Amino acid sequence: MTTPVVEVTESAAALDVVAGVDTHADSHHVAVLDMAGRKLGDRQIPTTTAGYESLRSYLESFGHVRLVGIEGTSSYGAGLARYLRSHHVDIREIIRPRRSQRRRGKSDPIDAYAAAQQALAEPESLPQAKTGDGIVEQIRVLLTVRRSAVKARVAVVRQIKSLLVTASEAIKTQWDRSSEHQAIAKLAATRPGAPTASVDAATGHALRRLARRHRYLTGEIEELDEDLRELVATAAPAMIATKGYGVIATATLLVTAGSNPERLRSEASFAALCGASPIPASSGKTHRFRLNRGGDRQANWALHQIALVRLSSDQRTKQYSARLRANGKSTKDVLRCLKRAIAREAFHLLVHPAPVLATDDLRDLRHRRGVTLVRAAKSIGAEPSRLSELERGRRPNAELATAYRAWLTAA
Template identity: 45%
Template sequence: MPEHRGLARYLRAEGIAVTEVGRPKRQRRARYGKSDDTDAAGAAAIVLAGEALGDPKSADGAAEMVRVLRVARTSAVRARAKAYTALQDLLVTAPAALREQLAGLYKKRLIQACKQLSESETPSSPTDAITMAIKSLAARCEQLDVEAARLKHHIDTITATAAPQLRAVYGVGPDTAATLLAAIGDNHDRITSDGAFAKLCGVSPLQASSGKTVRHRLNRGGNRDANRALHVILVVRLRRHQPTRDYMARRLAEGKTKNEVMRCLKRYLAREIFHALQPSRKATKIVA
C-alpha cells in the first residue's frame, strides 16, 4: 500500500533494515484474531522462519518514475474513454439537425467537428444546452488526449534510457516495459533468479502432484499487471516473430492446447526478460 511504501523508504533512509512480509493467512486470523500486536508478532515469526518475501522495492529510481507516470496516464486514458462515451450518448438524443451534421464522423474527426459547433454564451433551450455539453466533452477529450500523449512520451524516454536491454527484447514497447520495470522495482537484485521473476509475474507452474500422478497447475497469483504485459508481448510475437510462431505450431502438433503453449511461452519470455533486466548477468537468448 502507498503508506507502507513511504514508511519503508523512511526507515531505509534512517539505516533500518526493512523486510517485506505477506499479509496474514486467514487461518491465523481465525485462530488469533486481528490486532496490531498479533499482526506484528506474526510478521516477526515469518521473518525469523525465513519465509519473508524479501526486500521491498526501493522506489528511488526509474521504476518508481514510470510507475507513477503510468498511474497518471491510465487515469487520463480512462477519463477520456468516459468522456467520449458520454459524448456519443448525448448525440443519440440530440436534435435531428445536429445528428445529421455530425453523422459519419468518429473519434478525432468527430471531436474536431464538435469543437467547431457554434454555441450561445447562455443556453436558452435544450438544443443550446446539448450543444454546449457536446462542445465541453469534445474539448475534454482533446485535452486528455494531449495529456496521455505527453505522459506516454515521458514513459517512452525513461524506459529507453533506464532499460535499453529490456526495450530491445522483441515485442516490448514503452507501456509493457514500464509495467515490468514497476513490477520488479528499482533494486533489481531483490529478484535473485529467473524462477523468482516468473513467480512474481504469475507464470511459474505450481506443483499439483499426488501419489503417482505428477502434474502442475496454473499459477493464478503474482503481479497481474506484469502477467498481462507478458501476454501482450506474446500476442505481438505470435503475429510477427517467426521462432515464436514455429514453437506454437510445433507444440500444438504435439497435442498441447493453445492455452498450455501460451503458459510455456510466458515462462520462456519471463526468463529472457529477467536477464534483460539484469545487465550485470550473462544474457541468455531465448528462441521463443
C-alpha cells in the same frame, strides 16, 4: 499500549533482536523479539522523521537489530522502509496474514508481534522490499498518472457514444459515418449555442465539452509517453531495444521488478510475481497444471501485449506457436506458454542486461553510402519512419539495428 520489557540474562550489547512493524497512515506499531522468540517490548510511533528516529533508537536499545519485518513497504510503510534502509538496517516485506489465520484476534500489538515472529521464523523466504527510489520510482509515479488519464479518456469516449445514441436525429445523422477520431475533432470545433436554448443545444454543448476533454487528455497522455520514453531508455536500454517491448510494457515490468531487481531470486520467482507461472494441480493419476490467477496483473498484461506483438511480427515466435499448435495447444495455451518464456527473457534483461549497440552513427553511415531512407527501408524490409526513429534513438530495436548496420556496411 506498551508491553514491559522482559528481563534477559544477556547484555544488551550482545543481544540480537528482530522486530516487526504494523503500519498505518498516522502511526506505526513496532514489536521486538529476541532470537529465542521472547517478547521484549512494543511501542507506537508517529509516521514522521522524528518517529522513525525514535523507533530506531528503541530497537537499538535492546542490542543488535538483525532484521525488521514491515507490512506494506510500498504503501504506509514506504517512508519507514526508506529511513531504515538509509541506516543500513536489513528489512523484509511481511505478508499480511489471512483472516482465517488470526486466531488470537487483531490489534496493533498483536499484528506487530505476528510480523516479528514471521521475520524470525522465515527470514530467507520473505521477499526483500523494493527500494522505492531512483529512476524506477519516477517511472512508477508517471505511469500511475498515465493510467488514470487513459481510463478517463475511455470514459469520455463511452459518454460521447452514449449521448449520441439518445440524441435527436438531427444531431445523430451528422456523425453517423464519421470515425471516432473525426467525430471527436469535429465535435470539439462545433458551436451549438447556449445550452439553455433547447435540448439539442444542450446535447451539442455537452458533446463539445466531452470532445475537448478528450483532446486535453490525449495531449496529457502524449506528454507522459515522451517522458516515460526517456526514462525507460535510461533505466532499461537492453529491454526497450528487444523486439516487442514497447515503452509502456517495459515501464510496467520495471515497476513490478522495482529499483532493486536483484531482490528477485530467480526467473521462476519473477514469473510467479507476474502471474505467468503454471501452478501444479495434479492428483492421483492426473498430472496437470492450472492457470496462475495471482501475481501483478499489470505485469501480466505487459507480458500479454509483448506476446501479441511477437505473434504478429516475429518469425521465431510464429514457428514456436506453430509447433505448440501441432501438439494440440489452443490459442490460450499458446499465449500462456509465450508469456512464461517472455517472463524468463524479461528477468535476464532486468537483472543481467547485455550491452546495447549504439545507433547514433547509423545516419552518418547512410549519408556516406549516399542512400535515402526510402531506399534503405525498402532494401531491408522496414518502414522509412521506423528507420528514422531508430537513427534518432527514439525507438531502439537491437534486431533491426543489427540488420540495418549489416546492410549499410556491406561491400
